[in-house]
Amino acid sequence: MKLLTNFWRDEAGLVMSAELVLLGTVGVIGATVGISAASTAINDELVEFSHAIRSLDQSYEVQGHTSCRAWTASSSYRQQDVDKSLADLCGQIDRANRAVEKKREMKRKAPPKSSDLRKKMEAKKRKAKQQKKNEA
Incomplete structure (x- = not known):
């Protein structure tokens, strides 16, 4: 019991409540700003990625072939x-x-x-x- 009483009365290494509140506030604000910055960066990357995918040209053309009595039709697609x-x-x-x-x-x-x-x-x-x- 004496050991527990000594721990209760010991003030070495004590963090004052005002310091604790200040550290907690700075930590929460820093985390919020960090999450917001990450969210903005991810959104910008996804927008760039969507523009890159949309800019891919899927047009193609395959020439037909004719020999003797056989032939194959040609095919093509022109992307808008x-x-x-x-x-x-x-x-x-x-x-x-x-x-x-x-x-x-x-x-x-x-x-x-x-x-x-x-x-x-x-x-x-x-x-x-x-x-x-x-x-x-």
Whole structure:
């Protein structure tokens, strides 16, 4: 028990609580800044990699062959220009966004009232009767 009491009262090597808080704060801020820098660097590398992959030209051409009575057909593919395909892709995205916005706008409109629907149905019935009378 005396040993435990000596440890409790010993102040050699003690880190003050204010120093501990300061060291902890500096450590957390340093870790946060480091993680942010790593995240930015990784994102930049992935963007560069995606541009490099997109810039690969996949065009090819294979010449046909003819001899005696046998022949093989030729084949080729010409890749669309990168800038044009990106513009086309962006146009498709814009069209899709407009379609989604139009659907949202349709959902926002209030549904028709039952009395309005009843009036439309009666008008259609009257019109059908008029057409039958005109045909007869």
